[in-house]
Every structure is written in structure tokens, then in C-alpha cells.
Amino acid sequence: MNDSRDENPVSRRSVLWTAGAAGAGIGLGAVGTGGAAAAAAPESAAEDATSAAQDAPKRQGRTMAGVPFERRSTVRVGIIGLGNRGDSMIDLFLALPAVKVVAICDPVKEKTEKASAKVVAAGQPAPAVYTKGEDDYKNLCKRTDIDFVYVATPWDSHFDMAKTAMLDGKHVGVECPIALQLDQLWELVDLSERTRRHCMQLENCCYGKNEMRVLRMAHAGKFGDLLHGAGAYNHDLRGLMFSPTYYEGPWRRLWHTRLRGDLYPNHGFGPVANYMDLNRGDRAVSITSVGSPALGLAEYRAEHMPPGDPSWKESYIESDRTISLVQTAKGRVIRLEHDVSTPHPYSRINSLGGTRGVFEDYPSRIYIEPDHANHQWGDFSKYAAEFDHWLWKEHADPPGGHGGMDYMLVFRLMQCMQLGLVPDFDVYDAATWTSPVPLSHLSIKAKGMPQQIPDFTRGEWKKSRPGMDSEKPKP
Template identity: 45%
Template sequence: MDEDLGTTSRRMVLGGALAVGAVAGLGAQRAQAAPVERRRPRRKGQKSMIGVPYAQRDTVRVGVIGLGNRGSGMALGWASIPGGEVTAVCDIRADRANRVADRLQAAGHDRPATIGGSESSYLELLRRDDVDYVYIATPWEFHFSQGRDALRHDKDAAVELPIAMELDELWELVDASEQSRRHLMLAENCNYGRNELAMLKMARAGLFGEITDAHGGYLHDLRELLFSDTYYTDAWRRKWHTRSRAAFYTMHGLGPMSACLDINRGERYVSLVAIDTPAEGLADYRERFVPRDHPSWQEEYVHGDVQTVLLTTNSGKMCRAVHSVSSPRPYSRINSLQGSRGIVEDYPERIYVEPDHKGHAWADFGPYRDKHEHWLWRKLREDAEGGGHGGMDWIMQWRIVQQIRTGQVPDIDVYDSAVWCSSVPLSAESLKKERAVAVPDFTRGDWDDSSRGGLDSAESDMPG
């Protein structure tokens, strides 16, 4: 059975007419045929993890796998959360584990166990009985196997973006969570950004009326870092630009915008179409700034400078997500919500809602954010502001530790994580087939529950 929906010529959409054609094509598809279901039956003994709380623990003992730029910084964050403790750190390079352990000890924390030396060293960390929660910050190609193995070793886990690169791997992580009765979540820190959480509160309060369109993404000029010989170990991230046209990193915008669209909470994505531009940016940067004896001159880049994915929901709402890291531009995650009564945009932050505003003039977002401040930022802003990425890293870590210590249901579950990350393999599939493709229902029919929790949570305290 064909799982794809309609056709969209890539050449037609390489210019300004591309996006228009893609949108029109999706509208025609909705009128002509329902999307083909992409759902896998549960294996015997599996049950949904929706609404399942964390196993309550007074102290959350964290093991960190992957101690590069991201993992080493986050290790200090986990140890700084009340009730959090880093008990083991692991990296394929054992010296990194020792350096992070030294930093934790110098900051006044107990020295964690240090593990490393091989690609399989992480299994030693997973076998430890003093690790309850695993945080994974390795290169993308290791996320799936390490996340799956964490679940198989009876650990809850947070995995950096994306949790897996292939559709089969995403399904296997869903199955592993349901089989182990442990949680795996995408460590999508942008869901805990101050503006993103305020936008979610505004959306839930009906400020924008009925939301029909959302737009997010990850637009970040990474060219200098991608060609650095030290920032990404063994140039792992640049090498992905030689392997795939997929939209690798849309989740920074897609996650928060999906929350505002109530995805897996009364709405679900049913189709995705992807378009991309030619791959020019990295080769151009290399030509101008990279010495001819650099290893990158043996590489050919296939990953377009800009990828756009357009998702539609069961009720016809749209979400656009953009990935662009190899072009000169200021940083942006876009963050835009459009509804029947108004619109909000980030980068720069501004708002227009009826009946407050008239004359087609934007208004200051600040007063609206203050009025709809999420309780996490109202409660923790002073403590969070010294944390990474403007404080949202620390907010995310605090919330995870708090939820485990109080036995709450996680804000982000494996189903949310899988559907957001499915934009990676589905964009590759759409680009290859030059048509829209169906989005799997990882919840297996349980998405239509508008009452279940999520990031718009009720205020609660950290245990003393």
C-alpha cells in the first residue's frame, strides 16, 4: 500500500512558487483522500505510557553519557538541582570523564564514577545500580542505541536532539518504553524557554482565538563551528551534511509550536511535505576560509542550506518548521502563532491581538508575557538566568528532577518525542520521493485526549 500523499515537484518549489505549490497540493490531498495510517500494533504485553508517572525517588541519581560541549556543561546543571546528583559520567574519551569529574568535585559535589575508553563503555554506566536517570548528549548516530539500551537497563532517559534518525528506530524506542515501563524524552530545552512557555499559556487562554498556523525552526549560522577542528569531535556534525538531505534539527521550533497546537492532546499530524534549497553554503565558506590541506576538501555536501517541512493536522491546521545552519544570518527560532483573533511572533518578539490592537501595528510582547508568565519562570527565573541558553536548560533540568522526586507524569513523553523527531526521516523520505508523506501515529490511537497534561502544567513545589 502506498503510504504517500500526492506529489510535489522539487524543481517547482526551489523558487518562490515552491512553498505555494506545496500548500496547494496538500489542500488538494485533504479534499481527495484521507491520509494512509502509519501505525504499528502493540506487541503482546505492551501498554501505553501516556499518563504513567515517574517512579518516585527522593534523590535523582543521574548518569551522563557524552561529555563534549553540551554534556559537560549539562553535567554541572544536573548536580546543581536540589535533589539531583551526578553519580557517573561517561565518554568514549576517558580523559573527558576525568575532567568533568574534577569540575564537579571542585564545585563541591561528590566525585562521580568515571567511565570511558570505547564505544561500548556506556553500557557499564547503564549497569550501575547508583544511576536512576540517564542523560545522553553524544553525536546523533549514537542516540537511538544508547536511549534504547537505557530503557532496557531499567533507566529513565533524556536524549538530546534527535532521539533517533530513522523511522524504525523511533518505533523501537516507543516499544522499548512501553515494554520497560520507563520514560524516554527528547531533551528539548526550547520547550522550556520563557517566551515559548508564555506563548503556550496565551494559546491555552484563547488569546489568539482558534490557532490555525504555527511556524518554528532552527536558524543558526554554524559554518565556523562546523569547520572547527575542536568544537565537534571528529567533525561528526559536518559529516552529516555529506550523508543526508533530511531536516536534522527542526525540533527547537517544532516542539514548542506542536505544544501550542495540542499535538497528541486532541490533534495529531497526518502529513508532511519537505522542500530544500541547493547545498551551497558550506562549499562557499570552505572556498573562502578553509586551507586546501584541510580534510573537508575531500567532502561533497548534499544537505541543502535551507530545509522547510510543512505539517498538517487532522483538522487542517498547519505547522511549518525550518532548518538552516549553513548560511549567513542572525539566530532565530521563529516562534510564530497565527489564530482567528491575533498573532504573535518571536525574533523580534511582538504581538497583535484583537480587540486590543488596531491600525495594523504591532504591540510590545512584554506586558502580555508578564501577564501569562508560566509558573516555572515566575518561580525560578532568578535562579535560572545564570543557566545555559538563557536559563531554559536549568528550567528543564529542574522540572525533570522535580517530577521524579514528586512522582509526576513527565511533561514530554516518548510519543511527543517520536512525532517531533519523525520530521528527520520523513523529510528525507519526502525529499527523495518529491511528495508529501503520512506521519505515523506513535500513540496508536490515543492522541485524541485533550484532557491529558503536558507543558502547560499546574504549579507544584520541589520537595525540601
């Protein structure tokens, strides 16, 4: 097999972008800058784009680090993508006071009808509906009565939608990952700075109860000086990727025919980046990746898919298990893993270690001095009263999926917009957390050669500033 050839070219016109992955989404188009032409040769395109995008382009605007939202009494939301993810998240927007869903967009009419019914049932006026093809989202973004655009579509559309929203004067939040090319990540950074609009990677795992407790413990010095962390997206998705109904079309599976590296680093990278204050006193400077052979999807297909199924035309190159090491400016090490193609229990690893001890998740356990001794794991729940984040103390039983972290994300984001606060994370975090997608691919192709992670902040990372470990706002 010649794995530099794309056996299955897919454009946004060949699959409906409404699927919106259940936990998040990813869009590639191509790793490099060549659009449809680059999609036919993803690896060479990745090299071209990376070499062109490693050096920071000249800043065109002003930094968005520490920039607050404009205060508003009501947040008016437009939602693009009403598949699995968008359909569940609209419920959370509607559950909040002073949040209005004024417009929705999806090329599948039945999905917009279902969403409209939810809005009306919540006591709000029927939303404006945009369902005339894949580009109708542009008309939603042009509206003058929208403050925030939420994007929950397959991965290859994320960049264009985020870009359009900002150019039309809207703050925008996008499901993972925000874009898959380094030049696109730089363009989103530049657009955010020029338009003064926030562009955020809506990483729900940053709001997990355990993650927020570890964050506050780390900032309180319980782990001593931080040394290492780990995060992952190890989630057996074989059945879902071959399901004829879960994703609309094969778009999710087809990315395994294009890249070898970590397709989905954000869930693991985001929380650990927060623990270590990346872009707020430290930064990620390089990534080194290795990958296993790509065998899992082909084996699953042989056992479960009938002869003649379209999937038999696919040649998979994505490593079944990708392992990456990220080095920070302070010398810390972050291990990232990705595996959605082999049988295993779900894990995001979520580990943090320092000079005073270590936390490991799945299952959660902790060992820190002087609280524990004799090399025996301690009970992590005993730290809840002192270190649980105020969000989890205020919302002990949140609605929605993923253990409540989805609700925490939406609640906090809307709160920041209503009160005119600085968002918990920004476009620089979005670009940093997503950069392992193209860079891990290049590192694997180069037999583990380290790849430089750009400084998307252009030096602002050296300044300490608040992030996820927020104080409860005063009424």
C-alpha cells in the same frame, strides 16, 4: 555528483562520540534499517525504512501517556557524553538539591577528569568513571544505583544509548534528535511501553520564556482557535562545522553528505506542537518538504579551508534551506525551516496564529484582538505578569546557557522525578518531533510529495491530557 552515494562513511568507531553539540546533537547511522550497509546508500535505505515503518506495529506493552515517575527523595543520575553540551549540563544537575551525579562516561579521559572535579567541588562523592572506549556506557547503564541516564553525544549513538538505558531499567533523556530512523523511533516507543521507562527528547526550547508565555496564552484562548504556527533552526554553523576543535572530528558536518531534509527539526517543532496540543487532542499527520540547492558549505570551504584539508573529499547534498509544511488532524498547518549553511542571524521563528491574532518572535511582537488595533504590533512584554509560566516566575534569573531554558528543563525534569509526577513530554513527543528528519528527506527526494507521519500514540492522541502547561506542584 551522484548524491545517492555516501562519499564519507562514518561509524561511531571512526569519531569519538564525546563532542555533544553545543545546543544539541544528531546521530544518523543511516536513515534506514541496514546499519553500516545502509549508510553507503542513505536515500534508498530511507525509502526502505519508511515504507516498512509507516504502519503502526502492534502494541507490545501499555501506553506511557500520563504515566508518572516513581516518587523518590533523591534522583541519581548517570551522564553519557561530556563534550560541549554534557560539560555545561552537568553544572545544572549539580546545582539542584537532592540530585546526585553518581556516574559519568566519555572515551576521552581528560573530559571525565574535569567532570569528576566538578562533582567533588559540588560536595558530592567522586562519581564512577567509564572511559574505556565507546561501548563503556553499557557498563554505566548496568549500575543499580542510577535512576536517570542523560545522553549528550553525537547523533548516531543516541538510539543505542536510549535503548540500552531502558533495557537496563533506567529512565532516559536524550539530546536532539533522539534517533533518525522511523523504525528506530518505533522501537523506542515499544521499549518505553514494555519496560515502563520514560524515554524523552530533552528539548530545551520548550522551556524558553517566550515559548512558555505563548503556550499559556494559547491555552487561555488569547489567539482564538489556532490555525497555524512556525518553528525553525536557522543558525549559521559554518564556522563551527569546519572548526578543528569545536566538534571532535567531522561528524556534525558529514551529515550534510547524507541527507537533503531537515536535520534538526526539534527546536522549532517542539514548542509549536505544545501550543497545538499535538498528541493531546490533535496530531501531526503529514509533512511536505522542499529544499534549496546545497551550495553554502562548499562555498565556505573554498574561502576558508586550505588545499589538502580532509573536507575537500566531501560532497554536500543537504539543502541549504529546507522548508516543510506539517498538516495536523484538525487541519492546522505548521511551517518548519532548517538552515545552518548560509549567513543569517539566528532565528527559531516561533510563531503562532489563530482567529484572534498572531505572535511572531525574533524579534518578539504580538497582534491580537481586541488588545491591538490599526494593524500595529503590540508589546509582548505586557503579557508577562498574567501569562508567564510559574517556572519563570519562581526562577526569574536562572543559571546556565541558552537564556535559562537549560536550567528550566533540568529543574522541572528532576522535580517531576522527585515528586512522582507525569513528565511534561514523553516518548510519543520525542518520536513525533524527530520524524521530520527522515520524512523531509524523502519528501524532497520525491519532489515535494507528502509523507505520512505515523501515529506513534496508536490512537491515544484523541484524548486530552496535560503537557507542558503545568500547574505548580504543592509542597
